[in-house]
Amino acid sequence: GMRRGLVGAQARLAGDKKSRMRAPCTALGAPSLIFLHGISTISFQTWLSQFKQLKDYALPNSSWSQGMMDLYSKFLEMCKDGTWKRIPSYNRTVDHIPGKAGSNEKEQKKTRLFLRSMDAEGVGFEYAMFFNPSEKRMVCLFQPGPYLEGPPGFAHGGSTAAIIDSTVGSCALVVAGRAMTANLSINYRSPIPLGSVVLVDSKVDQVEERKVFLSCEVRSIDGQTLHAEATGKDLAAGFHR
Ligand SMILES: CCCCCCCC(=O)SCCNC(=O)CCNC(=O)[C@H](O)C(C)(C)COP(=O)(O)OP(=O)(O)OC[C@H]1O[C@@H](n2cnc3c(N)ncnc32)[C@H](O)[C@@H]1OP(=O)(O)O
Numbered sequence: 001g002m003r004r005g006l007v008g009a010q011a012r013l014a015g016d017k018k019s020r021m022r023a024p025c026t027a028l029g030a031p032s033l034i035f036l037h038g039i040s041t042i043s044f045q046t047w048l049s050q051f052k053q054l055k056d057y058a059l060p061n062s063s064w065s066q067g068m069m070d071l072y073s074k075f076l077e078m079c080k081d082g083t084w085k086r087i088p089s090y091n092r093t094v095d096h097i098p099g100k101a102g103s104n105e106k107e108q109k110k111t112r113l114f115l116r117s118m119d120a121e122g123v124g125f126e127y128a129m130f131f132n133p134s135e136k137r138m139v140c141l142f143q144p145g146p147y148l149e150g151p152p153g154f155a156h157g158g159s160t161a162a163i164i165d166s167t168v169g170s171c172a173l174v175v176a177g178r179a180m181t182a183n184l185s186i187n188y189r190s191p192i193p194l195g196s197v198v199l200v201d202s203k204v205d206q207v208e209e210r211k212v213f214l215s216c217e218v219r220s221i222d223g224q225t226l227h228a229e230a231t232g233k234d235l236a237a238g239f240h241r
Helices: 002-014 024-028 044-049 066-079 106-110 157-176
Strands: 085-087 125-132 137-144 180-188 198-208 211-220 226-235
Touching: 066 085, 066 125, 066 137, 125 157, 137 157, 157 180, 157 198, 157 211, 157 226
Parallel strands: none
Antiparallel strands: 085 125, 125 137, 137 198, 180 226, 198 211, 211 226
């Protein structure tokens, strides 16, 4: 009931019953905000049409817990007035790059975005990101699945690093247009139970020419437990190398 209602709400928000397959335009709002370069080389319509066949993985599926659904629903609400933007997610890195999305190049068919590498729903990284432009803040709702185990019953530190890197990297990418993580320093404060839901909350603290300085906290939904905190530096270069 709740879940179906939410998916319905999502579809209505996107204004299309096939929103599962094609949410990015509505979700991103103004793509020029996200991608500060390259957009002029192809027509806007062509760029949009490339997303049509792509499956968006940042939408609810049956593996999402009630906690994950509730949080997702809360963030969708906050998207209504434009304060937050839902960020779509694909299973190939190339599909996030304007002008290259939907590419059929042979080599790119074989590669996967690391966090979307597991085909079964719920076993690996289940996550959805939301961006707040005025705060230059990217929040990722993250539900680690059973295949991310490190200590028995808890998420592997590398998986935590991966979700932090991706959230911080996406934040830098949205703010700076291009981004490559140059440095990431993580303090692990409290283990993350598999199947729980945490908030990976990152923001840009400072931009100095090509350097983007970011900080990030991973907390339980109620905010009471600090699981990890990180600082990072992204360089706004190299992504298209
Ligand atoms: C949609 C999906 C989003 C997913 C996001 C995922 C994000 C990622 O995982 S990225 C992958 C992991 N990162 C990498 O592989 C990066 C590997 N490193 C590199 O390619 C290069 O070192 C790169 C591009 C970061 C920097 O190289 P380059 O552009 O030549 O910079 P360089 O000229 O050496 O340094 C520029 C400045 O940055 C500083 N800097 C460079 N590296 C670092 C570092 N590791 N730590 C701190 N500062 C650094 C330098 O000191 C220099 O500062 P200044 O100008 O004041 O002297």
